[in-house]
Amino acid sequence: MKKLVVAASAVLMLTVGVALADAVGPNDVAMADAVVAESLTGVAGDPAAGRDIMINRKLGNCLACHVNSEIPEQPFHGEVGPPLDGVADRWTEGELRAILVDVKQAMNPESIMPSFYSLKLGARVAEKFEGKTILGAQQVEDVLAYLMTLKEE
């Protein structure tokens, strides 16, 4: 059983590795009119993984600022940003990808929301995070795939 898990995660790591090799770098993302039309990796996002990334305080931590009724098992949803319920009804996939990649370029240059796939960072970035984006390219696609499931209509 344990072996199986190890084998499975090795395969997973392999696919992530492949995806990364082909990923569009943060400085090369094509954003036009607040839309990023092309997938960053060419690999379809995994909504379940995206949901976990949203919850994870070290990754998306989206719940710090957004209410999301689809994740009721987590206490403490923040109210700094708008609720994400039905967000896929309001925005297209390309628009949501742009918001995730760099909300400051896509929506609001003054936004408090972090730009998750951008190297335009603040001053004095802690050494550990220097030159790194908050999320990897595939993680952005995963979160995006999850956001696309948030429909009310």
Place this chain on the structure above:
Amino acid sequence: MIKVGGIFAAVGIAAMLASLVSPALADPDNNQLIIEGELIVTDVAAPDSSPLDHIYSGWRFRSPETQSLQMDDFENPGFVAVDAAAETWETADGSEGKSCASCHEDVSSLAGLRAELPKWDEATNKPATMENLINRCRTDRMGAEAWGWEQKEMVNMTALISLQSRGMPVNIQTDGPMAEWMEKGKDLYYTRVGQLNMSCSNCHEDNYGNQIRSDHLSQGQINGFPVYRLKWAGLGSIHRRFKGCMENIRATPFKRGSDEFIALEAYVASRGAGLAVETPSVRN
């Protein structure tokens, strides 16, 4: 003076709170801080020059359970430190064989000081914090070793001295030689830092009153420092809190006692002018 039971009670409440799902709060509450029968002002009108529409103490954003710990000096876990410092105050140290009391007599002689800090200091040609002033007495007047910024004796002593000003309005000089430091502190306050790329103002000016995950954002005022934080299970300095906030947004913090943090302390103090000193305050 404080009972050990007070600490245990506080820890118990912290654990209880952690397991509770709190409903989303918005805006500061309307509770009144009354300690030993005395009303402590926790909000004041903001002057026209203020970027805030109204000025609130951090106490107003805490849960009723945390608030109540600060309303009774016997429950307030910060008083353990105050009591320890009262002993240090009387204890001789250093080559001169003197205690603080040898020269200052009763600590109440330092009432009012907390409300004015940091203040311009001719001797060093820069603003002095309470830590700076205490260490000058230790090294130059007692022949004792300087205390570290976050060393227990230092934090405890700043709590004891600040308590003498409890209830007095924060009133810090912003003009004259302080003006340049205010500008520097203001720059730092509005500069986006860290991988998360945020400034102090993003959270404490634009979003106070909002929940950020489990935390109810306050204006980040410093009128209650040093504070007893349940999370720290102890007292901490102003610069320790600044450091924590910078680390949370994945920035390299400035050093405690650095010119940058002194400038930031002075500027943040000015944003809370008129609030009452609340030391030792209790926060989660």
